[in-house]
Amino acid sequence: MDSLTVALDVMGGDNGPLVTIPAAKMALEKMPYLQLTLCGDKSVIEAHLKHHNIVDHSRIEICHTSESIAMNEKPSIALRTKKDSSMRKALDLVQQGDANACVSAGNTGALLAIAHYVLKMLPGVERPALVSHLPITDSHRHAFMLDLGANVFVDSTTLFQFAVMGSVMAQEVDEIESPKVALLNMGEEDIKGSDHIRQTAVLLEQTEDINYVGFIEGNDIFSGKADVIVCDGFVGNIALKTCEGVAKLVMGKVMKIINENKFTRLLGVMLNPTLKNIVKRLNPDQYNGASLIGLRGIVVKSHGNATSSAFYNAIKEAVKEVDRQVPQKINHKLEQTLVKGHK
Incomplete structure (x- = not known):
């Protein structure tokens, strides 16, 4: 498999980097073709990488962000005011083509609103x-x-x-x-x-x-x-x-x-x-990792209280969808079916 990049919202979820960094380590160990972009507070991320003895950073890139989105934050406020949040940056990377997929355990409403705004909907959806x-x-x-x-x-x-x-x-x-x-x-x-x-x-x-x-x-x-x-x-x-x-x-x-x-x-x-x-x-x-489909990009939502192994499974789900070219195949068939509509 060719290398691919997944952007992680490191700060999202109930436990943030306590879960996302061990999951990232697990994913890197089990998928040698995987590149990760870790979105969040750089100093916090580096501290957790050191704690988990992740010394080889050749397949890791850190995208520093100054903000994060709380689990109880209103989606409309997160969309308008949290443009430098870890969730927003991860989605921006997908939209810009710098990442093949985004995985987040953060606020579901905020993820939906921001993904809708950043990635846009497929025609007819x-x-x-x-x-x-x-x-x-x-x-x-x-x-x-x-x-x-x-x-x-x-x-x-x-x-x-x-x-x-x-x-x-x-x-x-x-x-x-x-x-x-x-x-x-x-x-x-x-x-x-x-x-x-x-x-x-x-x-x-x-x-x-x-x-x-x-x-x-x-x-x-x-x-x-x-x-x-x-x-x-x-x-x-x-x-x-x-x-x-x-x-x-x-x-x-x-x-x-x-x-x-x-x-x-x-x-x-x-x-x-x-x-x-x-x-x-x-x-x-x-079974952790629900795909947010209907968008022009791969977004996988993990449970907010996911364990590290569960968050790893969400990363694996994103990788599988990239590997199988799910966006391209689904987008084409969706456009055909929905534009044609029902009889």
Whole structure:
């Protein structure tokens, strides 16, 4: 693979460089073709690099910034006043062509607003959407779900656009020839759901380019019935966080049962390989990194409270999208599909 550059918002997230610098070290060790531009306070970054014994700076560039964006800061204020923030500089580097992608664990609203302003939207797309892949019953496949929180409420036209973008994402990233697209709803019957959900269903049914399979309920998110699950950001974010909470609950319960007595501990040793595989599949860290699609560039949003390994996975997601030329492929197909529209 040719070398590529990812710009990191080092100061973003709940823990900033405490997480982003160890993740950067991990990424550099595992991906020898990777170059990183670390955006943030230079003195802070250098101190953390030294602390983690990162002495080879040949693949690292530091972009000093005098500001950072707080997690509770209003997006409009961040957009207007924080032009020298680590988040803004990372996005500027993508827009200028000096970085292939941006990864940030910072304020989601601010990232959305600034990315929208700096990178601009694709033709025919009204709003970007946060999309991520989730595990399903088939261990070799994933389900792509959007929107995960970028837009609290959207109309049927925007949901239709999300369906198109999600379908292309699944087709290009997971190489699914004809991704099954479903709308997340409170029931599978045609009469269920709000007006804009039902209107979106009509639009999708009339679109030959989309393999629309109908409504699915929350209990089918991981069933494999759909490769792409479409909803607004309010529903998507709650569903995602609920799933993550359940995964942690299950892992905690399993470990508690295993450690109850000598017999269960022995059983745990015997089942160790299987348990490790289950824990790996359920661990939300490996699915960290939601792509902000619909923009003219790659932007990956990490959880604000991500661990270093989770933030590393967000970097890996960005690298994968660059490597597979996701922007070029998605942009071309999006423009074709959305300009052509539904019949």
